[in-house]
Amino acid sequence: MYINVIKHAKKWVALSATVALLSVGMLFVKGLNYGIDFTGGNLFQVKFENALPLGEVNGFLDKLSVNIPQLNSTSRKVQISEDNNIIIRTQEMSEEQKNSFLKDLESLGTYKIEKTEKVGASIGQELKSSAVYSLVIGAVLITLYITMRFEFKFAIAAVITLIHDVVIAVGGISMLGYEVNTPFIAAVLTILGYSINDTIVVFDRIRESLKKKSDLTFGELLDKSMNQVMIRSLNTSITTLLAVVAILVFGGDSLRTFIGTLLIGILAGTYSSIFLATPLVYFFEKNRDDKYEPKKEEHHEHHGDAKEKIVV
Known part of the structure; x- marks a missing residue:
């Protein structure tokens, strides 16, 4: 041909x-x-035992944003993927804010941390x-x-x-x-x-x-x-x-x-x-x-x- x-x-x-x-x-x-590689900030990938709807996760983060401003709706991105994995990207947090957030997250249910990353804006x-x-x-x-x-x-x-x-x-x-x-x-x-x-x-x-x-x-x-x-x-x-x-x-x-x-x-x-x-x-x-x-x-x-x- x-x-x-x-x-x-x-x-x-x-x-x-x-x-x-x-x-x-x-x-x-x-x-x-x-991704945070270019924007800077924190990334949390956690796996819950039970499936969670996106609306419930966003509502919970809105409440936490009162004490952790980086979790407000304009500063975060939430993605729910397979196997009950939830990926949350936020603006850069301090170590104290990060630990507080991970502890508060237990209120949604039992979870396992799959990955956490932090990259400075510069x-x-x-x-x-x-x-x-x-x-x-x-x-x-x-x-x-x-x-x-x-x-x-x-x-x-x-x-x-x-x-x-x-x-x-x-x-x-x-x-x-x-x-x-x-x-x-x-x-x-x-x-x-x-x-x-x-x-x-x-x-x-x-x-x-x-x-x-x-x-x-x-x-x-x-x-x-x-x-x-x-x-x-x-x-x-x-x-x-x-x-x-x-x-x-x-x-x-x-x-x-x-x-x-x-x-x-x-x-x-x-x-x-x-x-x-x-x-x-x-x-x-x-x-x-x-x-x-x-x-x-x-x-x-x-x-x-x-x-x-x-x-x-």
Whole structure:
């Protein structure tokens, strides 16, 4: 099966742009659910013997907020998950307030502390800045690497592809409402590495094809190169996705944001390395069609049994 990507290049790029814009819109409308890693504060994850409705928990916390202001409705987030687990995030508490809160919590029933965390606001801001620097530095290094290995226009296409993948992954996490924490940043950096690896495989085959004499136009040569490596890319992505889905199903809440981000990013990266990176290279290098003008009429003048190809 032969997929003619360049023929429908504008459609593929338009689809990518639409999904990316929807993701950006989701970020503006809904924003990100920052964890205490970035906002600072306290996190309590406790497991009760009996299930508790959200309304009862919120009502109880409202009463406690008289003595512990960090528990008021505007400063806290409450989430009830599986197995009677309750996750409560608050603004930063003192050690005395924390101990008082945990003692008062016994009024709701017998519970076991699963996890408690505390991060200062200044540390949270520092983590935010470090995360942004990591992403920017990663993108710059990738641009330099591809420029040295291929050409600058190839590097620009690769970086646009990476931005596309990251934006869609972040927008997806915003839509799902998953908590954004330090593992989320690790997942985004992993997406950068995974996506660029897929894109470089395609670009490497294009570069090899450009070195050979051909009667194909530049666009046809890009299609041919992409089709030669497409099955390899799809097989790699499917294998990776099977492992990611298994961890997402059985890994528990603590891995949900990390694995969810990877899942969305890998899907976006698999699509973009085939249907976005190659069309972008074509748009940037359209003038190369002059170099690769087809000579098919001369070459096949006396040959009527040319091989057929299936075009999708």
